[in-house]
Amino acid sequence: MAFNQQFTVLAIEHLTGLKNMTDFEVADRGNGIPVITAWHSTTVQPTQAQIEAVDTDALLNPPVSKPPRVVAAALNxxxxxxxxTSLDxxxxxxxxxxxxxxxxxxxxxEPQPDNNYFALITGDAPVKRVSDAQVDSFTIECKDAVSGNGIDPANLSVQVMRIDQ
Known part of the structure; x- marks a missing residue:
């Protein structure tokens, strides 16, 4: 699948709580895989020199383990x-x-190529997890932390991330 920057930016804009305090740069480094650079600032936007320093540091010092690189799905x-009642x-x-x-x-x-993905789930339920991950679907379970019984939270925010192979 070819990299489509519009879809990646759309997914980033829907990450709960990040859009107002984090700035993103989405780029294609020529290999068709999106690279997302993010920086967090609670007071002012970073200068161009700070942005370039972050980008340069990320390129010169790759992480030991591979971080999630692709937003595979996102929703509320x-x-x-x-x-x-809603899927926003x-x-x-x-x-x-x-x-x-x-x-x-x-x-x-669009099905995932394999089950090598994970879901970041936030919301009103104390315990939330993916119970069944398939290439075409996944199941979320929400439970009460004390009793272990299923509960329906008022809302959930889900971001599915893939590990870049």
Missing amino acids: IGIADGNI GAFNIAGAIYFDVGQYMLLFI
Whole structure:
């Protein structure tokens, strides 16, 4: 699949809580794989020299382990009265299926090449995890931390990330 900068930027803009305090640069270094450079500033935007220093440091000192490089999917889910009420900011998500209290299946528009991805899940549930990761879908479980029973949070934000091979 060719790198489409528009989709990557769209996914980044929907990452909950990051867009207002983090600035991003999305680039294609010529190999078709997007490179996302981010910097965090709570007071002022970085200067061009700071941006170049971050980029240069990232190129000269690659990490020992590979960080997530590709946003494979992103969305916000609204849940109420045993139903999925909204699916906002969806990127590469065809839909969601409500299985039971605290169990939801999310379907990819474009299947993943393998199961080498992970989901970052934030929201109102104390315990949230992916219980079944497939190339075309994954299931999220939300539970109460004390009883372990399934619960339906009012909303969840999900970002699916791939590890660059």
